[in-house]
Amino acid sequence: MPLGVIWEMILRSNSRSNLVLLVSIGLGLVLILGYLFSSHDAFRERLQGVAPSLSKPSSDAQASEDEASESLGGVVSPPRTDKLHVLLPASNPEVNLCKTLMSASILGYPTPTLIAWNETFDTSYLLGGGSHVAKITKVLEYLEAMPSSQDNELVLMMDAYGAFNLYDNPGNKATHMEADIWFQLRPETFIDRYYSINKAANKRLQKRLGSAVEAEGVQQTIIFGAGKRCAPNQVHTVACYPIPESPLPADLYGANTDTIMGRNKYTSLRQRYLNSGYIIGPVSDMRKMFRRAQEKVDAIKDQVDWDNGSHGSDFMYHGSDQSIFNSMLGEQEFQREVMRRRHYKSGDTNGKPPPPTYLEGTLIDDPLNPSFTHEPMEHKAGKPDEFGMGLDYFSELGQQTVNAEEDATWIKHTVEPENQIGERHIFACPLRATKKIPKDIGSSRQPFELMAETGEAPAESSWDDIMLYTNICMDQIPVMIHHNGDKGAREYAWPNLWLQPHARKLMDQVLMQEQSSNGGAGGAFTEGNYISWPELCPREMDAELFRDV
Structure with a gap:
């Protein structure tokens, strides 16, 4: 139900119980939408925060x-x-x-x-x-x-x-x-x-x-x-x-984090x-x-x-x-x-x-x-x-x-990680790899700088183009x-x-x-x-x- 409709119903309501009910419904919808759209982004923000x-x-x-x-x-x-x-x-x-x-x-x-x-x-x-x-x-x-x-x-x-x-x-x-x-x-x-x-x-x-x-x-x-x-x-x-x-x-490995549940106990x-x-x-x-x-x-x-x-x-x-x-x-x-x-x-x-x-x-x-x-x-x-x-x-x-x-x-950061990694172990961490190359890598000297002067550098020669070993957790x-x-x-x-x-x-x-x-x-x-x-x-x-x- 659109939030505008909910608000209009609240304004017209003469019943205190209806008012409480409608406010509860509205808050519930907000919480559900927030959960659905923020799980991955929230993890990224927490990771960047620490x-x-x-x-x-x-x-x-x-x-x-x-x-x-x-x-x-x-x-x-x-x-x-x-x-x-x-x-x-x-x-x-x-x-x-x-x-x-x-x-x-x-x-x-x-x-x-x-x-x-x-x-x-x-x-x-x-x-x-x-x-x-x-x-x-x-x-x-x-x-x-x-x-x-x-x-x-x-x-x-x-x-x-x-x-x-x-x-x-x-x-x-x-x-x-x-x-x-x-x-x-x-x-x-x-x-x-x-x-x-x-x-x-x-x-x-x-x-x-x-x-x-x-x-x-x-x-x-x-x-x-x-x-x-x-x-x-x-x-x-x-x-x-x-x-x-x-x-x-604390949820790096989901609910298994810091437990002995995994491929081994570590x-x-x-x-x-x-x-x-x-x-x-x-x-x-x-x-x-x-x-x-x-x-x-x-x-x-x-x-x-x-x-x-x-x-x-x-x-x-x-x-x-x-x-x-x-x-x-x-x-x-x-x-x-x-x-x-x-x-x-x-x-x-x-x-x-x-x-x-x-x-x-x-x-x-x-x-x-x-x-x-x-x-x-x-x-x-x-x-x-x-x-x-x-x-x-x-x-x-x-x-x-x-x-x-x-x-x-090993993944390329121009390709969706999901399409490169394939099937994973049941105890693997949630996949959080993105297609983004961090600025401290992108602004550094390019990989094939040594070959640039000779004209022998590969056509795809930027950091975005090459395979990099990446922690996907x-x-x-x-x-x-x-x-x-x-x-x-x-x-x-x-x-x-x-x-x-x-x-x-x-x-x-x-x-x-x-x-x-x-x-x-x-x-x-x-x-x-x-x-x-x-x-x-x-x-x-x-x-x-x-x-x-």
């Missing part, structure tokens, strides 16, 4: 944003910089490392530095012979050698040893020892997102911790990957139970826990954090006091650098809650007590003292465990594939793809990466830049020396890399 803006601001707008971020909560943030150092812990050449190097080179990332190159790790009871532990030691050595003049510059540490996910995928250990990250977007998009993620995170900290933010000088400057499982650490330890609620929408969980496959932050803050990580490595016990009896935590969870960073994040979040309680006053708008959360179905009624048997921690004065660590919750920097096989896929296009789930995807999905079918011509252009600049494009540095692309990735690898021979 996720950082993906727009690339103008220089004036960026300056205003920088000023605003510096005054947020009275905590001064470091100045913005576009200077990026890329570190790749890797000890020997292999084809998956070359895929990482190729994607970075073609997209224009700075020439990476290989950490622990040509070193041998042979401790039998540690993963990779101890290579994962060495990531902490060797990266710290590199950071300590950097001059203080570079303290505000950004450093990205990417795992080229493979992900520590033997608990999720206990297959051939050799598959976990090789690089598993590909780039698909430009470095300018990566850097813009680093700053926007931190800005949004610091606003959330202001709301969550209240006056403790300014009083204690708390802010986020370091970003880790985010995953769905607190692994490999045991869930009753400080590494896991103090971790705060995820900021992702697939319907929102990303909430640390993954050390990639870490980015300012040199000074990364140096401080890696120093603490090294202290933990040096102090590690063969057997941990709070092991659950399985001895799974022995020898630093058998040599997992991620277990160390998990512990550090858990300790940081534990002490942040201590700070919140220290500074909270009744009636404060921000910094209110957090609601209960669940850890793999177990109630955490108090993040400092949960009811179940747990590893305790001292309530400390000051902020000795504060390192500005945070997570890439929204997969803006990287998409983890472990426990997320149904969350992301959040309509998010990540900068990187982290193959820490199905390791076989590094082979069968390689042709899906937009640059691979044109890799030969694109790399030819990269290597021409290398010749004109006397090195520094296509290869990598190690201990001050430059190793060229042909040395790192010899012709024997061409069949897999280029697939044109």
